[in-house]
Amino acid sequence: MLSLAILAACTVCIGTYFLLLRRYARQTRRHLPPGPRPLPIVGNLFDMPRTKVWETFAKWQQLYGDVVYVNVLGRPIVFLNSVKATTELLEKRGLLYSDRPQFPLMNLAGHQWNFGFMSYGKEWQTLRRTFSSQYNSAVALRSFHDAHRASAATFVVNVLKEPKDVSNHLRLRSAQVMFHVNYGLSVSSWDHHFIHTAEAVMEVVSLALSPSMWIVNPISFLNAIPRWLGGTAVASMVEKWQADVNELRYAPFDLVKESVADGSAKPSFTANLLRDPETVGDGTSAQEILIRDTAAIALGGESQSKLTFVAGEVFILMMALHEDVQRKAQDEIDSVIGTDRLPDFNDRERLPYITAVMKESLRFHSPAPTGIPHELSQDDIYEGMYIPAGCMVMGNIWQLLHDPVMYPDPFTFNPSRFITEGSLDCTTNDPSRYVFGFGRRVCPGRLFTEDSLWLMTAQFLAAFTISLPEGASREPKFAAGAISRPLPFEHIIKPRSAAAQKMIEHLQET
Numbered sequence: 001m002l003s004l005a006i007l008a009a010c011t012v013c014i015g016t017y018f019l020l021l022r023r024y025a026r027q028t029r030r031h032l033p034p035g036p037r038p039l040p041i042v043g044n045l046f047d048m049p050r051t052k053v054w055e056t057f058a059k060w061q062q063l064y065g066d067v068v069y070v071n072v073l074g075r076p077i078v079f080l081n082s083v084k085a086t087t088e089l090l091e092k093r094g095l096l097y098s099d100r101p102q103f104p105l106m107n108l109a110g111h112q113w114n115f116g117f118m119s120y121g122k123e124w125q126t127l128r129r130t131f132s133s134q135y136n137s138a139v140a141l142r143s144f145h146d147a148h149r150a151s152a153a154t155f156v157v158n159v160l161k162e163p164k165d166v167s168n169h170l171r172l173r174s175a176q177v178m179f180h181v182n183y184g185l186s187v188s189s190w191d192h193h194f195i196h197t198a199e200a201v202m203e204v205v206s207l208a209l210s211p212s213m214w215i216v217n218p219i220s221f222l223n224a225i226p227r228w229l230g231g232t233a234v235a236s237m238v239e240k241w242q243a244d245v246n247e248l249r250y251a252p253f254d255l256v257k258e259s260v261a262d263g264s265a266k267p268s269f270t271a272n273l274l275r276d277p278e279t280v281g282d283g284t285s286a287q288e289i290l291i292r293d294t295a296a297i298a299l300g301g302e303s304q305s306k307l308t309f310v311a312g313e314v315f316i317l318m319m320a321l322h323e324d325v326q327r328k329a330q331d332e333i334d335s336v337i338g339t340d341r342l343p344d345f346n347d348r349e350r351l352p353y354i355t356a357v358m359k360e361s362l363r364f365h366s367p368a369p370t371g372i373p374h375e376l377s378q379d380d381i382y383e384g385m386y387i388p389a390g391c392m393v394m395g396n397i398w399q400l401l402h403d404p405v406m407y408p409d410p411f412t413f414n415p416s417r418f419i420t421e422g423s424l425d426c427t428t429n430d431p432s433r434y435v436f437g438f439g440r441r442v443c444p445g446r447l448f449t450e451d452s453l454w455l456m457t458a459q460f461l462a463a464f465t466i467s468l469p470e471g472a473s474r475e476p477k478f479a480a481g482a483i484s485r486p487l488p489f490e491h492i493i494k495p496r497s498a499a500a501q502k503m504i505e506h507l508q509e510t
């Protein structure tokens, strides 16, 4: 019996070896894009960076150019390092370049319903259209402003109370706004059960998105572990992941459904779409499932609130490092709206430097520096280079945002690069065109995110000053990963003035 199993295993290994070798030989005969030299079988496995991937990718651009090809364990991957290449392939040839590779851990954790990770096709299109009907509509976005205001107010109040804990306050703020907007639920403290579940789901999503998970796919090994060798522990971990995902997918939705039925629902993404009485039933109608699954995506599926919170952390770090920028932004706020209230959305047009600070923070270090991979669905030729079907295609967001032609002196934090004669001017270099990905898969939450970040930026700067303690390092440092956070740093946050402190205390009372 045992020898049969060994024989079968050997046959599979030898078969795989020859398959990979054949594919390798076929592809090298064509004119693939340049890239680091692969080894037989493992390809460029050992060239793949383990930390700060964006630095290695930048080096590859210098060595090999705008389109770089690697092959990891037989899996072709192309990195696009210029606006020209991302525009030409991911945007203009979007029909071919909009598929997604499989993310094995996402499937195992129970995210198959999530359109962010679905193959390009009808189902993806229907879900995305429903999502965009709210998140890309000017009217709906305006109706979300109260949710942004509530979470921004909780944030400044919490910062005043515990300034050292600013990161956690940002995290809470991002999750709070998502629950408010999607379900009309008020979850303004860490004690709320949904927040813990959302956090747990986001941790798994972050792991699932890290390149080692989707390139090497250790899940197949995990699944093969026998129960006596720890397989039981793996199985119960997976069960917990799936239970968390299902709770987020069903529980808040069911609450809204009940409140729509008894007429007490607050306006929200879910309630707005469920208002049609035809839609609500026993939970099995296609329309109801569609609404439930698109609402849940914004919670944990794409790590959206984590991305927004990391963008907030980058802003806080940049302000701590650049007191001159802070002062300039605060002068703008004082001269436009005075010191007796906090900025609001109506002030946005008149505060161009604040918008520029928000945009420069996103540019300086994008929370998802290498985006989410696309997959090519048919063989393609670009500038004489052959790109095989099934190839993963990564738009190298970090590289685009540090292009010295589009952003002169790219390693200097300089919001004024987006200001011309006192007005906001980013017609040719708006970082949001790259930060949120590309083509048909571009982030459908980008306008919503900018609203959220803008209010946080404006209100934080109106209320507080931040500095570094004496002797602290002035070098910004970021962790590696698909979602890349600033490394923890010490800082001192104080209310800007007695008047600012009073304003925040007043918010706390209301």
Ligand code: HEM
Binding pocket: 115, 116, 117, 128, 131, 135, 297, 298, 302, 304, 305, 307, 308, 311, 366, 367, 368, 371, 372, 373, 374, 435, 436, 437, 438, 439, 440, 441, 442, 443, 444, 445, 446, 448, 449
């Ligand atoms: C700073 C915050 C955010 C950043 C940096 C960000 C960035 C991205 C990126 C790079 C992608 C992949 C695009 C591509 O495949 O080319 C993406 C996809 C997506 N984002 Fe965001 N995002 C943010 C916030 C949000 C928010 C708040 C929401 C929801 C309200 C959201 C919803 C989505 C969805 C649903 C997708 C999948 C789109 C698809 O596959 O069709 N994102 N985002």
